[in-house]
Amino acid sequence: MAVPIQYNLRNLFVRRTATLMTAGGIALVVAILVMTLALANGFRQTLVATGRSDNVIFTRGGAITEVQSAIDREVARILQSDPGVARLPDGTPLGANEAVVLTNLAKRSDPTATSNVTVRGVDSRVVQLRPEVRVVDGRFFEAGMDEVIVGRSISERFVGCGLGETVRFGARDWRIVGIFDSGGTGFDSEIWGDVESMLPAFDRDAYSSVTVRLADPAAFEAMKARVEADPRLRVDTMREDDYYSSQSSEIAAAIRVLGLFLVIVMAAGAIFGALNTMYAAVGARAREIGIMLAIGYRPSSILLSFLFESVFLCLIGGVFGCILALPVHGLSTGTTNWSTFSEVAFKFRITPGILLVGLLAASILGLIGGYFPARNAARRSVIDALRGN
Amino acid sequence: MERFLPLIWRNAMRSKRRTVLTVSSIIVSLFLFATIRTVLTSFDASLETADAARLVTRRSTSLTFPLPLSYRDRLAQIPGVEAVTWSSWFGGVYIDERHFFMQLAVDPETYIPMYSEYVLEPKEIEDFQRERTACIVGEKLAAKYGFGHGDRITLQGTIYPGTWDFVVRGIARAPEGRDLDTNFMLLSWDYLNERIGNPGVVGIYTTKLSDPTRAGEVSRLIDATFANSAAETKTETEKAFQLGFITMLGNIRTVIFAIGTAIVIAIFLVSMNTMMMAARERTKEMAILKAIGFTDAAVLGLVLTESILIAITGGIVGTAFAKALFHFSDFTVGGFFPSFVVTWGTVARALGIALALGIISGAIPALNASRLRVVDAMRHTG
Numbered sequence: 001m002a003v004p005i006q007y008n009l010r011n012l013f014v015r016r017t018a019t020l021m022t023a024g025g026i027a028l029v030v031a032i033l034v035m036t037l038a039l040a041n042g043f044r045q046t047l048v049a050t051g052r053s054d055n056v057i058f059t060r061g062g063a064i065t066e067v068q069s070a071i072d073r074e075v076a077r078i079l080q081s082d083p084g085v086a087r088l089p090d091g092t093p094l095g096a097n098e099a100v101v102l103t104n105l106a107k108r109s110d111p112t113a114t115s116n117v118t119v120r121g122v123d124s125r126v127v128q129l130r131p132e133v134r135v136v137d138g139r140f141f142e143a144g145m146d147e148v149i150v151g152r153s154i155s156e157r158f159v160g161c162g163l164g165e166t167v168r169f170g171a172r173d174w175r176i177v178g179i180f181d182s183g184g185t186g187f188d189s190e191i192w193g194d195v196e197s198m199l200p201a202f203d204r205d206a207y208s209s210v211t212v213r214l215a216d217p218a219a220f221e222a223m224k225a226r227v228e229a230d231p232r233l234r235v236d237t238m239r240e241d242d243y244y245s246s247q248s249s250e251i252a253a254a255i256r257v258l259g260l261f262l263v264i265v266m267a268a269g270a271i272f273g274a275l276n277t278m279y280a281a282v283g284a285r286a287r288e289i290g291i292m293l294a295i296g297y298r299p300s301s302i303l304l305s306f307l308f309e310s311v312f313l314c315l316i317g318g319v320f321g322c323i324l325a326l327p328v329h330g331l332s333t334g335t336t337n338w339s340t341f342s343e344v345a346f347k348f349r350i351t352p353g354i355l356l357v358g359l360l361a362a363s364i365l366g367l368i369g370g371y372f373p374a375r376n377a378a379r380r381s382v383i384d385a386l387r388g389n
Numbered sequence: 390m391e392r393f394l395p396l397i398w399r400n401a402m403r404s405k406r407r408t409v410l411t412v413s414s415i416i417v418s419l420f421l422f423a424t425i426r427t428v429l430t431s432f433d434a435s436l437e438t439a440d441a442a443r444l445v446t447r448r449s450t451s452l453t454f455p456l457p458l459s460y461r462d463r464l465a466q467i468p469g470v471e472a473v474t475w476s477s478w479f480g481g482v483y484i485d486e487r488h489f490f491m492q493l494a495v496d497p498e499t500y501i502p503m504y505s506e507y508v509l510e511p512k513e514i515e516d517f518q519r520e521r522t523a524c525i526v527g528e529k530l531a532a533k534y535g536f537g538h539g540d541r542i543t544l545q546g547t548i549y550p551g552t553w554d555f556v557v558r559g560i561a562r563a564p565e566g567r568d569l570d571t572n573f574m575l576l577s578w579d580y581l582n583e584r585i586g587n588p589g590v591v592g593i594y595t596t597k598l599s600d601p602t603r604a605g606e607v608s609r610l611i612d613a614t615f616a617n618s619a620a621e622t623k624t625e626t627e628k629a630f631q632l633g634f635i636t637m638l639g640n641i642r643t644v645i646f647a648i649g650t651a652i653v654i655a656i657f658l659v660s661m662n663t664m665m666m667a668a669r670e671r672t673k674e675m676a677i678l679k680a681i682g683f684t685d686a687a688v689l690g691l692v693l694t695e696s697i698l699i700a701i702t703g704g705i706v707g708t709a710f711a712k713a714l715f716h717f718s719d720f721t722v723g724g725f726f727p728s729f730v731v732t733w734g735t736v737a738r739a740l741g742i743a744l745a746l747g748i749i750s751g752a753i754p755a756l757n758a759s760r761l762r763v764v765d766a767m768r769h770t771g
Binding site: 113 | 407410411414418425450451453454480486545546547621623633636637638648651652655658660662670
C-alpha cells in the first residue's frame, strides 16, 4: 500500500523554511536554464529564419561572408544568365546583384557606443526575391536618389535611423524614406538602398554577392555543379537559408556551451542542497518511518514516498523557475555576430518545449537528490527506526 | 577559544555526510562565481594592452573600409605625432574556421619599434624585416599549435583569396610580470600588398604621441586633416578603439552579469539552507550548553566558528580549483579571450562571499537559539 501523499505534502509545509529555500535554489537553476535556452533559441531562430531554400547565393570562392566577398560585373552577368534561374514574366532573370558593406553607427541607448551595421545595396527585384520583406512605414527607396530603407530593429536602436532622418556613410547623407519588416529575420538588422548608388559611394566596383531564385527548387545541385565547373566563375554556391544559418552556428554554439556549463555546475550544487534537505527530512522523521514500517508499510512504499516528496519539492522550484524566467520572453537584445562582424538583433524566445526541459531538469534534480536519502529511509530496521536513530 | 576547537571539530564531523555535502555545494558555488567573474574581468583585461600614448586612426565609415597608404606621410607631419605605423586585418583560416586567431599584416620597419613592449631577439626582428614570407607568432599561439622557428604556417585567405604560406622567424614574448595577449600572428604588409596587386591600402594607422596628455587634441587634428576627403577618418586612443569591440557585444555583458548574480544567489540559498538546518537541529544542545553555564556569546561563537570554518573550507577549495583549472588548461573560451586568468581580486571576493555565507548562516540560528529560554529550547524539536 502506498503512503498517503498527504503525509509528504504536510511535511513539506511543516518544514517550510527549508522547503522554500531548497525550492528557491532549484527555481533559480531552472530559471537560468530556461533563459539560456531561450537566448540560444532566439538567436538561432532569427538567423535560421533568414533566407529561403529556393534562393541561391553566390560569394567569391573562399570568402566566408558577403562582406569579404567580391563578384565582378562580368561574373554576376554569367551567374544571372544560368539556365536554372527563375524568370520574371518579362523574361528577365529573378536575381539580384548586391553590395554588402558595414558602417559604424551610434546606438540610441548610449551614443558613445557604436556598432557595425550591415548596409546592403539591393536591386528593385529584391521585392520578388525576398517577398517576406514588407515596407511597414513610409515607402520603398527610389533608385539613384540617395534614399534608403531601414530594418525595424535598426531603426529603433540606432541614432539617425528613424523615418525621415538622415544617416551618413560613404561620405554621403542618405535619407530614410521607409522602415521595413522582414518577419523577425536577420534582414531586420540591415539598411537597404540602391546598389548602383552605393557602389560609387563606397568606392567599389564589384558586387559582394549574387542571389538568384531557382526555377526548380530541386535543381540546386545541378546549378551548383554547373557553376563550379565553369573556370571563369570561382564562386561558392549555397542555398540562401543554409548561408544564414551557417553564420549563426558559432554564436549559437557558444551560448549553448556556456549555458550547458553553467547549468551542469549549478545542478551539481543544487543536488548537494537537495540531498542535504532530504537527508535532514529523513533523519528528523526516523521514528515516524519506524512506525510506518511497524504498521505494515513496505520499504518500497516508503522509498517511493520519500522520492515523491523530493521530486515534488524540486518541481515546486521548477514551476517557480519557469515563472521567474517568463518575463524575458520577447525581450529584444542585440550583439555583434563575430562571424559577420555586424550587429544582429534578436529576441529571447521561450517555447513550451523549453519550459518542459526546465521542469524535466527539476524532476531529475529531485530524483537524484531524493534517491539516496529515500533508500536510506526504506532500509532501516523497524527497531532501530523506532528508537529514533 | 583554543580549548573549544575539539568541540567545534567534533560537531562538524558528527554528520560527516552533511558536512561533506555542504562543503561540496559551497565549492561548486564559489567555483562558478570565480569563473563568471573571470569572464567579466577578461573583457577588461583585453584593454590593458592598450598604451595611452598610442592613437588608432581608421576609416570613419567602418573598420572594414581601408585607408590609402598616402596618409602615412601626412600623419607623420601632424604636430604631436612622433611615429606612424600601419596594419591590415588579414583574416586567414588556419586548418578550419574553428582555429581562429588574429593575423595582422604589418609594416615590419615601423610596427616592431612601435610595439616595443613585446620581447623579440634582434636576429628575429632582422629576419622578419628581411624575408617577405616571414612571420612572427606570439608565444601563447606558438605554444598552442607547437609553432617553432622555421615552421611553415599555411593560411587560406578569406579577404585575400588564395593559399598563403609563411615561415615562423620570431616568437614574440610578453615581458615578465605583464599579462599581454600573445595570441597573434604578424606578417609582412609589403608581401600582402605586392601579392594582391599593389592597391596601396591599409586597415588602420597607429600613431605614437610625443605627449600622451594631448591625445584628444591630436585626434581631432588628424580627423580634421582628412575631413571631406574621399576617405574620412576616425581617430581615438588605442584603449577607446579596443573598448569599441567590447561595446559591440552590447547587452551580452549585462546578461552574463545577471546570470552570474542569479547563480550566486541560488547557491547561496542552497548552502545557507543546509547550514542553517544543521544549526537548527542543535537548538536543544545549545540550550544544554547554556544550562551548564556557557554564556550566550560563547554559544554564538561556537556555532559561528563552525559555520565559518565550513564555508571558508569550501571557498578556498572552490576558488583554488578555478584558479588552477584555468591556469593549467589554458582555457580561452575558444580563443575569444586573449587570456582567461582568475585574478586575485576575484579570489578575494570569492573568499569574502564564503566568509559572509558562514557568518549569516551561523548567526541566524544561533541568535534565534540565544533568544529562546533554556526551558523552551530544550523542548524544541528540530
